[in-house]
Amino acid sequence: MVRPGLFTDGDPPALLGSRCTACGTFHFPRHDTCPYCAAEGPEAVELPSRGTLWAWTAVTAPPPGYEGATPYGMGVVELPHGIRVITRLTVSDPGALVFGQSMELCVVPLHTDDEGNDVITFAFAPSGAP
Numbered sequence: 001m002v003r004p005g006l007f008t009d010g011d012p013p014a015l016l017g018s019r020c021t022a023c024g025t026f027h028f029p030r031h032d033t034c035p036y037c038a039a040e041g042p043e044a045v046e047l048p049s050r051g052t053l054w055a056w057t058a059v060t061a062p063p064p065g066y067e068g069a070t071p072y073g074m075g076v077v078e079l080p081h082g083i084r085v086i087t088r089l090t091v092s093d094p095g096a097l098v099f100g101q102s103m104e105l106c107v108v109p110l111h112t113d114d115e116g117n118d119v120i121t122f123a124f125a126p127s128g129a130p
């Protein structure tokens with residue numbers, strides 16, 4: 001995984017977030033202290049795997065340290081509870097996406113590391129698409 005603790009790669013996968021027991025807000029990534037009210041010890045939760053597309057773009061130049069293919073899609077998906085997740089998208093053509101369309105979490109291979117292991121990350125795909 002790109003970074004442990006961000007998501008599970010079960011079937012279906014889930015993003016790992018937290019929920020503040022004091023003010024009730026949800027967070028992603030997981031926090032030790034609520035970023036809204038500073039209460040400590042938000043509870044760990046798995047976030048809903050479906051949301052709607054809120055913003056998106058195509059990344060054509062690889063960021064420093066990035067070893068995957070380009071171009072690739074990046075966007076913001078809004079999940080229930082008002083969580084907006086900055087995420088990779090499985091669709092790299094911005095013209096193929098529509099504001100507010102339904103998106104679903106998936107796990108995708110990013111690149112192969114020096115030991116030949118697949119490095120995986122999470123992404124959102126249009127619901128119903130492979």
Ligand SMILES: [Zn+2]
Pocket residue numbers: 020021022023024025034035036037038039
């Ligand atoms: Zn809070």
